[in-house]
Structure formats: C-alpha cells, structure tokens
Amino acid sequence: MYAAIVVLTAMGLSLGFVLGLAARLFRVEADPVAEKIEALMPGSQCGQCGYPGCKPAAEALARGEASVTLCPPGGRALAEELAQLLGVQADLSGVKDAVPMLARVDEDLCIGCLKCLRACPTDAVIGAAKQIHCVLPEACSGCGKCVDVCPTECMQMLPIEPTVRTWRWPKPVLAAA
Amino acid sequence: MTTVTEYLLLLLGTALVNNVVLAKFLGLCPFMGVSNKLDTALGMGLATTFVLTLAAVASWLVERLLLQPLDIGFLRILAFILIIAAVVQFTEMVMRKTSPVLYQMLGIYLPLITTNCAVLGVALLNVQEQNGFIHSLFYGLGSALGFTLVMVIFAGLRERLALSAVPAMFAGAPIAFIVAGLLSLAFMGFAGLPTH
Structure with missing residues (x-):
C-alpha cells in the first residue's frame, strides 16, 4: 500500500515540476x-x-x-x-447607478427546482431538490443569472440590506442655502 | 521478415485495419465534434498524434519501471490518466507559444484530448498485448496517424456535405452519422490486408 502512495505522490510531484518548468519556458506574454x-x-x-x-x-x-x-x-x-x-x-x-444587488429567494414561491443552483457561477445558491433554496450573500456576486432561469420568479435582485456590521449613520443633509 | 517491414506492417495495421475510430470506436467525441472544417480537423489530428504517441511511450515506461516491479497494477488507469493529463497540458503550452492561431481554433477541444478515450485506450491495449518499447511507440504512432487520416477524410466529406442538397430531415447531425457509418463500412475493406 505504501508503494502505491509513494509512487502516485512522486509521479504527481515530478509531473507538476516538469509542467511548472514548461510554463516558465513557454511563457506567452499576455497584453x-x-x-x-x-x-x-x-x-x-x-x-x-x-x-x-x-x-x-x-x-x-x-x-x-x-x-x-x-x-x-x-x-x-x-x-x-x-x-x-x-x-x-x-x-x-x-449606466444605472447600480446599488450593489444580491439575489434573494422568496420562500413562498420557491419550488426547489435546482435551476438557479446550476446557473450560479459562484455557487452562492444552496439547496436540494424540492427543498427551498437560499442564497449565501457572502458568495453572491449579483450577476442576475439565477433570475433569468427561475421558473416561478421567486429569485429577485434586491439591494443589500444593511447589517449590524455594515450599517452607517446617514450622511447629514445640508439645509438649502 | 526484416524488422523494418514488420514495423511498416504494424503502422499500416494500426492505422487502417484496426483503426481506432472506425474499427475500435474510440475517440468518437473529437471525430464528430471537430470535423466541421478541414484545417481544424488536421490540427486536432496532429495535436492528438503528438499526445497519443508521447502518452503511449510514457505510460509504457511507467508500467514497466514502476507499476510492474512494485506489483501495483491496480493503479494503472489512475497513473495513465495522470500522464495523459500532463502530456496534454504540456502540448497546450507548447502550442500556445508556437502556433497561437491553431490554439485559438482548437479552443476547448485541446484540453479535451485528455478525455479522448483513444489515448487511454491505446496505452491500455499496449499493456494488454504486452508490447515492447519500440512496438508500443509504433502502435501509438500508427493509431494516431489512423485517427488523423480519418479526421481529415471525414472533415473533407462534411465540407462537401455542407454544400450539397441534403433532405431537410437528414440535414446536420443525422447525415454526419450516416456518413460516419459508411466510412466505417469502407474501412472494413482493409480487413483483407495482410498484417503479418
């Protein structure tokens, strides 16, 4: 068993080393x-x-x-x-002065179809088949792809809600001169 | 029989009689996917030739020097896939440097050579038939040349098909599959060639 582990590790390391060298050697200067x-x-x-x-x-x-x-x-x-x-x-x-938007699931409408889950490029939607999905706000990039595929329009792009950590006092409004 | 004729017959046998695509039905994905244009088909064929030959030799070395002496043949598929992936990555880097146009044309199909089952198939067949080093080299080269030949023939046919009046219900993929079948039938004619 140890032979198998050692051989595979050694192969992976040496092939990786060779590829790393090749990457240096055949570097293409990108713009x-x-x-x-x-x-x-x-x-x-x-x-x-x-x-x-x-x-x-x-x-x-x-x-x-x-x-x-x-x-x-x-x-x-x-x-x-x-x-x-x-x-x-x-x-x-x-250009719309886009407030940063995040996707959110309307739990009353979600049928757990998994379509948004597959469409999400950042894997921000969690859930399983026939279970109500949920969006992880830390991972959501606000691209809106899930909105297009949602069959029940339960996926919505909403402005980010302020949390205890992100809330700030509103800027003072200057009185009209 | 001299060695030279023996190897020539081996090349002929693997390229025509036991063609990887049309007789063994390996590597059908690039065969259908990249055969729309003659240039790309030729480029794909040549890239695969390079990878297949190199992978056949490298996997033979690993089989004889590592797997057999240590009696860990159960790792064969895993080790071969590792080698093939590395060789493909290497080819991609070289091609990006030397021929950016071909790199652009092949696009996603270049990394997909990794999953071309002809590459793994030939490496595994070499082990199964217990071929020697030179024999493995020619087996890989012959199979790859056969693959390139079939790719080029098929791409040429499809270029002509695109210009001809195909009945609407057969247009596109169906006629391509029919042509592939006919090509396979035509290659069965090579079965009569003497290979020994």
Whole structure:
C-alpha cells in the first residue's frame, strides 16, 4: 500500500515540476493592459456583456472594441475605473447607478427546482431538490443569472440590506442655502 | 521478415485495419465534434498524434519501471490518466507559444484530448498485448496517424456535405452519422490486408 502512495505522490510531484518548468519556458506574454482590466472585473464570468467571460471582455476592451460601460454587475464604479485606466471619456449617462444587488429567494414561491443552483457561477445558491433554496450573500456576486432561469420568479435582485456590521449613520443633509 | 517491414506492417495495421475510430470506436467525441472544417480537423489530428504517441511511450515506461516491479497494477488507469493529463497540458503550452492561431481554433477541444478515450485506450491495449518499447511507440504512432487520416477524410466529406442538397430531415447531425457509418463500412475493406 505504501508503494502505491509513494509512487502516485512522486509521479504527481515530478509531473507538476516538469509542467511548472514548461510554463516558465513557454511563457506567452499576455497584453499587460488586458491583465489589469481583468483584475478590475468582477470575475464571475456571468456573460452579461456578450463575451464568453471576463477575460475575453478585458481583451476586447484593451483592443478598443468594447465600451467601458459593458459590465452590468460592475456598474458605474467599474465604468469610471476603466475609463480612468484607459484614459477615455466615458459616457456614464446610460449606466444605472447600480446599488450593489444580491439575489434573494422568496420562500413562498420557491419550488426547489435546482435551476438557479446550476446557473450560479459562484455557487452562492444552496439547496436540494424540492427543498427551498437560499442564497449565501457572502458568495453572491449579483450577476442576475439565477433570475433569468427561475421558473416561478421567486429569485429577485434586491439591494443589500444593511447589517449590524455594515450599517452607517446617514450622511447629514445640508439645509438649502 | 526484416524488422523494418514488420514495423511498416504494424503502422499500416494500426492505422487502417484496426483503426481506432472506425474499427475500435474510440475517440468518437473529437471525430464528430471537430470535423466541421478541414484545417481544424488536421490540427486536432496532429495535436492528438503528438499526445497519443508521447502518452503511449510514457505510460509504457511507467508500467514497466514502476507499476510492474512494485506489483501495483491496480493503479494503472489512475497513473495513465495522470500522464495523459500532463502530456496534454504540456502540448497546450507548447502550442500556445508556437502556433497561437491553431490554439485559438482548437479552443476547448485541446484540453479535451485528455478525455479522448483513444489515448487511454491505446496505452491500455499496449499493456494488454504486452508490447515492447519500440512496438508500443509504433502502435501509438500508427493509431494516431489512423485517427488523423480519418479526421481529415471525414472533415473533407462534411465540407462537401455542407454544400450539397441534403433532405431537410437528414440535414446536420443525422447525415454526419450516416456518413460516419459508411466510412466505417469502407474501412472494413482493409480487413483483407495482410498484417503479418
């Protein structure tokens, strides 16, 4: 039994080492701008921009083929950051000032069909067949994919509720001068 | 019989008579999936040729140097899959460096060579038939060449099919399956070739 463990471990380690060397040796220089853009993106690969994932979207942005307002989950904040990075003037009028939204399950309507569970790119939905599902707010990226697949419209995008940890005093409203 | 003719016959036998796709029915996923265009089919065939030959040799080495002496043959499939995955990853890195166009064209099918059952099938058949080192090498190379040949033939046929008037109910996948069946029948004709 020990021989099996040792052999498999040794094979895994040595193959990993060889692959690591090969990765160094055959490194392809990616576009540094595209890499920076990709680091800013939400990274949930939701595909709402029309590109297959965040990386292709970042590459299209770097080539100048896409608008900085392409990312709905990123909202206005991301659009501004991208415009600053790329040095372009962004037309932010069309962008909803998206409050960060999270998915939530309406427990009265959920039939436990598992469709949202499969659609979720961040595995934020938990539940089992014919059991009411629930969304983990820490894992939800707010991409809205689950809303599209939900057959009973029980999945809703709602603004994040303030918790004890995140609640802040509202900013003082200036009296009209 | 000299060794050279023996190996030539082995190549011919594995490529045509015992073709992995049409006689052993291995590797049908890329056969149906990547045969829409001639260029991609050829690229896929060549990438698979490289992986299959290298994997056949490497798994022979592991079988003889590790698994047999230590009497742990039950690890065979696991060890072979590990080797194949590493070889595919290596091929992907090399291809990305040397031929980005082909890398783009093959897309998801390149990592999927890992799950091409022809690669694992040939490695396991080599063990089953207790082939020697050189024999394994040629067995892998012949099978891979046969795979490439069939891929190219089938892609050429499908390119022509796309232009011809196929009845609506057969258009698309059904006619492709029928053509694959006919191609398999045609390859049965090679069964009469002398292989010894």
